[in-house]
Amino acid sequence: MKNLKPILGLMLLAILIFTVTSCRDTKKEDDHEMDQDDMEMEHDDMEMNDSSMNSSDNMAMDQNKSESDAIVVNYLELKNALVADNTEAAASSGKKVVSAFKAFDVAKYSEEEQKELNDIIEDAIEHAEHIAESAMDHQREHFEILSKDMADLVAITGTSKKLYQAYCPMFNDGKGAIWLSEFKEIKNPYYGSKMLTCGTVQKEV
Template sequence: MKKSKSILGVMLLAIIAFTLTSCRDSKKEDDHEMDQDDMEMEHDNMEMNNSSMNSSDNMAIDQDKSATDIIIVNYLELKNALVADNTEEAKTFGAVLANLFAEFDKSAYSSEQNKELTDIIEDAKEHAEHIAENTIDHQREHFEILSKDVADLIAITGTSKKLFQAYCPMFNDGKGAIWLSEFKEIKNPYYGSKMLTCGTVQKEI
């Protein structure tokens, strides 16, 4: 009888030990699965954060492209006013451009690009202001340098617009001058009605 009780006691202890071991193993497996789930969630969160950061960067650059496109639209209006020998309209769009350059956001670009953009925008703003305050001969002189500034701006920021860079060989005492246009047909802003078709298309932008 004592022997039977002893055997039963040993079996009971074995069952308890087995149950405890199984519980510990099950807990370890659960903990391991939880660790894996946590790691996967953390990885997904990191990917989402990186994706959000990239989206923010792309959005900032897209916004800057839009800002450049708005500048181009008003630059073309200025150009067309000079083609039409319209001093007052040229003044209006010169003032609009001066404000647009003053508000241009350069923060999405690298430090080197930022420095270049600062020089371009400050120069362009100054010439736009002169166009807003002067008569047509002086407007055309400042338009020459403004056109170079806008071309340089586009080279850094890009644009969604199709443009043509045209060239007048006669302006500025025969030194020549470029301008940007929305079409291939030559309509010269430097001479207007005096020499409307003087010039050639250099390239498409």
């Protein structure tokens, strides 16, 4: 019996140590699982925030493109009127271009882009107003500069429409002039029926 007591004591001590160790391991596992759950929740929250931000950015970009698209549509209408040698239609489209430019909101762009856009808009409005009041020859002269403004505008704002930048080497005493078109086929707005197919496509916008 004397030898049995120390043995029982050691067994109890071993059981106690085993129990404490097991509890600690279990706690560690629980803590580890909780940490993993917390990390997964944080990751999900971050993904949701990123998705929300991307969605907002995309909506803002779509809105910007929608506003520039309104200008592009009226510009293309003007271009087609010049292709058709139609002075009255070109004048009417010129007025629409003026209104579209005046309605364009630059506030959504960076400070540097706003400065560029304001310069473009001011110049474009001036030339579109002249187109609305001029004879065909002068309409085409002002259309040349308006087309440069349009190319600069689209380079900043983008557009949802597929456009082609075409080039006429003959216009402006051989100095050449660009225009934007919805067609890859050349239909020259600077000469209309006189030289309808004069020009080449420089690039897709």
